[in-house]
Amino acid sequence: MAVLLAAAVLLVGCSRHKTISRDELRSALTSSISLASEAETFIEYVTNGKATRHYAEGHIGYLADEVGESEEELQGGSPEPGTEGAVQQCRTELNSLHRELAGLPGVLGNRNALGAARERIKTIRDSFERLISSL
């Protein structure tokens, strides 16, 4: 049982692969769309004054960590032939999303800045959606 548990930890924990297959890229893009959509929903929630300051700052931090992990997963592997461009584009967009999230704590009280950030994140999400449909 201990061996099985250790194997499970490795199985669940190992996120770096040598080659990023098309299926894995699709899964990474699905996850990226989810993260971007979540960021948009969250900004709307904050803009409506529904989140406490501590919650907003904490949740942005967790979201940014999640995006950072997705970035690392893609950095750690080499793309399957024929998907290099899509992987590179996905990395770039994830980096943009990460930067948008990093800037949010400074503009939490500014509705205009939040609105602008939401628009930019929507553009990032659109890019992810175009990428996934191109696969």
Next chain:
Amino acid sequence: MKKILGLTLGIMTALGGFVDLGQIVFTAQAGALFGYKLMWAIVIGTAAIIVYMEMCGRIAVVAKEPVFAVVRTCLGFPLGLTTLIASNLLNLVTCAAELGGIAIVLHLLTGWPERLLLIGSTVALGGIVLIFRFDWIERSFGLSGLLMIVFAVSAAVLHPDWGELARGLLPRFAEPDLKHTLLYGYFAVGIFSAMLMEYEVHFYSSGALEEDWTPKDLAQNFMVASFGCVLGSFLTIGLLALGALVFLPRNIFPELLSTTVLAGAFPFGQKALVLALLGTLACIAGAAVETALSGAYNVCQFFNYGWGKNMRAKSVPVYTATWIGMFVLALVIAVTGIRPLQLVDISIVFGMAIMPFTYYPILRVASDKNMMGKHVNSKFDVILGVVFLVLIIAAAVVAIPLMIATHSGRP
């Protein structure tokens, strides 16, 4: 009043089992992927845990045997010991995950550093368990966990499609491709497993003995088990509905506790958000206490050492040292920075894999006329018990392959 307060054992047991860190996120994910289609898994899981919780409470009352004494008797020493080690490893992993979850919720409430909160909250929980008697522990965590009702209210306010929700009571296997079919199976097994986590029956049967239940309390046993489980199930349905209402239309697959909490307060303002955070905190903390104490109950019941939260700590040294050890080891695991939800993924699936070794002995003893006398299982109880045991075994067989095939449920 005493009878009403007596319900808190069932409430704490069920909320700690049904609405712990893993189930909160896992169920919302299921709703986000499949809408209401997995409602049936919640209903079957609820029925199964009511049947087995009632049985183990009855065994505790009539035969004065808690679950792990029964496991040792039925499975023999070697297999019983293996089950003990596996169960306590799972309790430890789950406890570590819950401690990590507590730190996350406190961070969202206060903004204080997570690691400091992790250590502080573990010490505070240890202090609470050390100082308070069993009934005060179950009352405080059971009743404060009721704040989770805000999740169900949010789901109702967001106007779920009641017809679609009702249709979810019937299993449907019509996913568009193999990947989605496997995911559907993984989440069905995961929901069922999370509702039957072993520590629920360990804690419940030990609690019945802690509270000195007698055969006169058998009617209350059924009521306590049913009420707690139905309440837990109601909240789980609320979480599934929130996944379907908030996340599914937005293509969000919630992978963070903070995301799921947001859904719990989605239609409301800041006060509801704080309530959702406090309710989550109470349930997760209850689960942490439940797993740590279950670890101690299991060891002492298996090796026949003295145990009991109502006894002086020094008079039951193995029991006291074991639950403190569970908290300390869980803290060490949590401090390493492993993500709590990663731990939960493991505990849910591996909990399923060893589940038959907990539930089979309960069914066997509850059906044994020599041990149970006139309180032995009726034919109806036996049929229900066997049907659910077959489902548990089937789920145990497919749990690990499904986890591997779906990369722990990643869409």
